[in-house]
Amino acid sequence: MTDAATWTPDQPMVSAKDVHKSFGTLEVLKGISMDVMKGECICIIGPSGSGKSTFIRCINGLNDIQGGSITVEGQEVNDPNLDKLALRKKVGMVFQQYNLFPHKTALQNIMMAPLKVLKQDKAEVEERARGLIRKVRLDGKEDSYPGELSGGQQQRVAIARSLAMHPDVMLFDEVTAALDPETVKEVLVTIRELADEGMTCILVTHEMGFAREVANHIYFTDRGIIVEHGPPDVFFTEASDPRTKEFLSQIL
Amino acid sequence: MIDFIRQLFLDLYEVAPRWNFIFFHDPVQWDRVVEGFWVTIQLSIACVVFSVIIGIIGAWLQGSHNRIVRNVVQGYIQFFRNTPPFVQLLFFYFALGQLTPTYSPDGWLEVPIISNVGWAIISLSFFAGAFNVEIFRAGIEAVPESTQEASEALGMSRLQTYVYVVLPLAFRVSLPALNNNLVNLVKTTTQALAIAVPELLYQFLGIWNDYPSALYPSLTMVFVIYIALVGILVYSMHRWEKAMRIPGYGT
Numbered sequence: 101m102t103d104a105a106t107w108t109p110d111q112p113m114v115s116a117k118d119v120h121k122s123f124g125t126l127e128v129l130k131g132i133s134m135d136v137m138k139g140e141c142i143c144i145i146g147p148s149g150s151g152k153s154t155f156i157r158c159i160n161g162l163n164d165i166q167g168g169s170i171t172v173e174g175q176e177v178n179d180p181n182l183d184k185l186a187l188r189k190k191v192g193m194v195f196q197q198y199n200l201f202p203h204k205t206a207l208q209n210i211m212m213a214p215l216k217v218l219k220q221d222k223a224e225v226e227e228r229a230r231g232l233i234r235k236v237r238l239d240g241k242e243d244s245y246p247g248e249l250s251g252g253q254q255q256r257v258a259i260a261r262s263l264a265m266h267p268d269v270m271l272f273d274e275v276t277a278a279l280d281p282e283t284v285k286e287v288l289v290t291i292r293e294l295a296d297e298g299m300t301c302i303l304v305t306h307e308m309g310f311a312r313e314v315a316n317h318i319y320f321t322d323r324g325i326i327v328e329h330g331p332p333d334v335f336f337t338e339a340s341d342p343r344t345k346e347f348l349s350q351i352l
Numbered sequence: 353m354i355d356f357i358r359q360l361f362l363d364l365y366e367v368a369p370r371w372n373f374i375f376f377h378d379p380v381q382w383d384r385v386v387e388g389f390w391v392t393i394q395l396s397i398a399c400v401v402f403s404v405i406i407g408i409i410g411a412w413l414q415g416s417h418n419r420i421v422r423n424v425v426q427g428y429i430q431f432f433r434n435t436p437p438f439v440q441l442l443f444f445y446f447a448l449g450q451l452t453p454t455y456s457p458d459g460w461l462e463v464p465i466i467s468n469v470g471w472a473i474i475s476l477s478f479f480a481g482a483f484n485v486e487i488f489r490a491g492i493e494a495v496p497e498s499t500q501e502a503s504e505a506l507g508m509s510r511l512q513t514y515v516y517v518v519l520p521l522a523f524r525v526s527l528p529a530l531n532n533n534l535v536n537l538v539k540t541t542t543q544a545l546a547i548a549v550p551e552l553l554y555q556f557l558g559i560w561n562d563y564p565s566a567l568y569p570s571l572t573m574v575f576v577i578y579i580a581l582v583g584i585l586v587y588s589m590h591r592w593e594k595a596m597r598i599p600g601y602g603t
Contacts, residue, residue, distance in 0.1 A: 247600020
């Protein structure tokens, strides 16, 4: 066990050990374990209802867990005295439905949390937000409201909004699942750039081509457990479990 | 100009004795109308402000984790929504008014600390407030849980999420229904007549009691004034709704 005080970057940035999670009597996670090192990009794949999204929502405390442990930089997420604010400063999250604030412009969406949560200087935050808008290639859309942007553009604003908090880990929860095929690419390009820059990324995705190309490691989940995992070239060619094989045959 | 109008209505009274617009040619009656008008305006503004405050607080309490708190709010809503506002006014003034302490400014007179105007404001604000609670609650429920989650995932506290995300969105959703309720509230202020609040209808009632020939003109004027008053309210609420509209949202 590590704790936040003794954590060093050579230890796993995110470490899950035998995570159990139930909604009422329905057990969704039945013992998930994984370690994610700094700078790694992890893809979690699997059929719907297998607990992928539930699991990554547990990492930043949006869902609580009933058993096991999840640590982020040594900090135990399952601790009842957890400082959720401190955790969420380290962990950024992007959602399937973007979930931008519809009453704020793209720029204001990005600036809100650094201003209200980190209480940073407005001029400095604005400069950084404009830089992030450029980074996700949305120059000229600073003053557009989410309702005026396409799905792909909204999703890139959502990524920029999350990055504005300078997270150490980024969670992506099926971020391209609600997008048109043409706009999927522009979002994936943004994520790949992040991964290339060394951002630690955990993705739940159905984009197998992308997972194969970008991920350092792939986890396949089914019915609340990790069935199989491995580096992409091994995973996609030498999957041995029948469930993995069946899933891959349907999706590839 | 004023003399001309005065003469015009005096002439009208001569040819049509049932159409005595007395407030247009008798300065004393005109002053009664103006006085009633201002009382109606003050009563309306006070009730609108307090009922909106009650609505916001009530909607917030309805989201409480404490079941007792939620039940109290629900009981309040049921009571005020399911009984006539007229009866509420009478009950507040005559029944509750008996229980409130009095003071004596001159050693002789016993004056209750809450006047009839005070009771009208309290009773009408609680009446309209009960509807406002439901209106704001519906608005809050219309804000997707996922939007709040995104806010929390960014490290915002529950309160920050409520203030910066939920309320601004909920308020926009609530505006059309709030608009309706406030129009109703302004019209319901006429019922304060029952406890002798010297508002517009009360003053006109006094005028036509004193001058039966002014009955038709008085009632006509009451209509005209309320059409104008509510018209201004509706117009400004619509302007506000428009100003608050978010480009590309909810259209």
